[in-house]
Amino acid sequence: MEPDCGEASGWYNERGLATPFFKECTMAHLLVIDDDGDIRHLYAAELEDEGHSVITCGNRSQALEQLRHPVFDLIILDIQLEQESGLELLQQIARESEKTPVILCTAYSCYKEDFSSWLADAYVVKSSNLDELKNEVRRLLAKP
Numbered sequence: 001m002e003p004d005c006g007e008a009s010g011w012y013n014e015r016g017l018a019t020p021f022f023k024e025c026t027m028a029h030l031l032v033i034d035d036d037g038d039i040r041h042l043y044a045a046e047l048e049d050e051g052h053s054v055i056t057c058g059n060r061s062q063a064l065e066q067l068r069h070p071v072f073d074l075i076i077l078d079i080q081l082e083q084e085s086g087l088e089l090l091q092q093i094a095r096e097s098e099k100t101p102v103i104l105c106t107a108y109s110c111y112k113e114d115f116s117s118w119l120a121d122a123y124v125v126k127s128s129n130l131d132e133l134k135n136e137v138r139r140l141l142a143k144p
Helices: 037-049 060-067 086-096 109-113 115-119 131-142
Strands: 029-033 053-057 074-077 102-106 122-125
Touching (some): 037 053, 037 131, 074 086, 086 102, 086 115
Parallel strands (some): 029 074
């Protein structure tokens, strides 16, 4: 089934998503991994309003369970997962799902200099304004 991408649909990149020359695609499958339930709820609500399907996970083991089924077009990952390292999870995602883009989303800008964070396709500092995150989601989903 092709995603519903509005007018001029029919020209898709390798993930089946509309290119930026057309109206925004309404059905990318996103995985949000964050230990903060309020953040998970906020991101899911905002990204679903953008037309995406969103699954959320609160820890590494939940995320790994979801990642056994390679259906995600993009992953949003928090660096600090309670007592777990999001950067270690990023390394595992990079090995096992190398074609799936990852956005690191954290409250700490200092991790941007950590070599492990360079495996991510984008780095966004958490904010009450989600415009930067949503722009990165759009940009990465539009990549061929």
